[in-house]
Amino acid sequence: xxxxxxxxxxxxxxxxxxxxxxxxxxxxxxxxxxxxxxxxxxxxxxxxxxxxxxxxxxxxxxxxxxxxxxxxxxxxxxxxxxxxxxxxxxxxxxxxxxxxxxxxxxxxxxxxxxxxxxxxxxxxxxxxxxx
Numbered sequence: 001x002x003x004x005x006x007x008x009x010x011x012x013x014x015x016x017x018x019x020x021x022x023x024x025x026x027x028x029x030x031x032x033x034x035x036x037x038x039x040x041x042x043x044x045x046x047x048x049x050x051x052x053x054x055x056x057x058x059x060x061x062x063x064x065x066x067x068x069x070x071x072x073x074x075x076x077x078x079x080x081x082x083x084x085x086x087x088x089x090x091x092x093x094x095x096x097x098x099x100x101x102x103x104x105x106x107x108x109x110x111x112x113x114x115x116x117x118x119x120x121x122x123x124x125x126x127x128x129x130x131x
Contacts, residue, residue, distance in 0.1 A: 045071040045105075048116070050125055052078035052096070057118060062126040068111045072128070076102040082121055088114035088130065 041047060046066050051058045066072055074084060077100040086092040089110035096102060096118075108114050114128040 041073050041103075041105075042071045045073045046128075048072070048074045048126055050074060050076045050078075050084075052076065052080055052082060052118070052121065054079065055121075057121050057123045057125065059125060060123050064126050064128055066108060066114070066128040066130045068130050069107055069109055072106055072108065074104045074116065074125075076104070078102070080120070083119040084125070085117050085119055086114060087117070088112075088128070 046064065048059075048062075048064065074094075076084070076096055078096050079098050080096075081098065082096040084092075084094040084096055084104060086094075086106060086108070088108040089112075090108075092104075092106045094104040108128065108130045111130045114130055116125045116128065117123065118125060
């Protein structure tokens with residue numbers, strides 16, 4: 001393969017990898033996610049509280065157990081916009097806006113390791129061990 005073709009192939013692969021992680025399932029920042037509700041949190045839900053303030057994220061790198069198909073709720077207090085991306089099956093993306101008490105609910109149907117990451121902050125909040 002000639003040098004220009006190799007360069008083009010590498011560029012195309014890089015674009016595909018970038019687009020795969022940045023694909024969004026969530027509506028724009030101004031519209032609430034379908035997973036956001038005002039209903040009470042289910043008693044058996046795994047609740048993860050996240051705080052984003054002054055460029056810091058808490059928790060970072062937590063490892064938590066979760067049940068396949070069980071309810072998971074992430075409660076976020078943030079002073080910045082970001083996107084919470086759940087790398088599971090199914091995948092979920094949630095727009096975070098500045099404010100307190102933002103609730104994002106979802107389930108993971110397939111057992112395995114699932115990362116919850118903040119795209120703008122570049123941090124993994126937690127890894128769920130889904131069984």
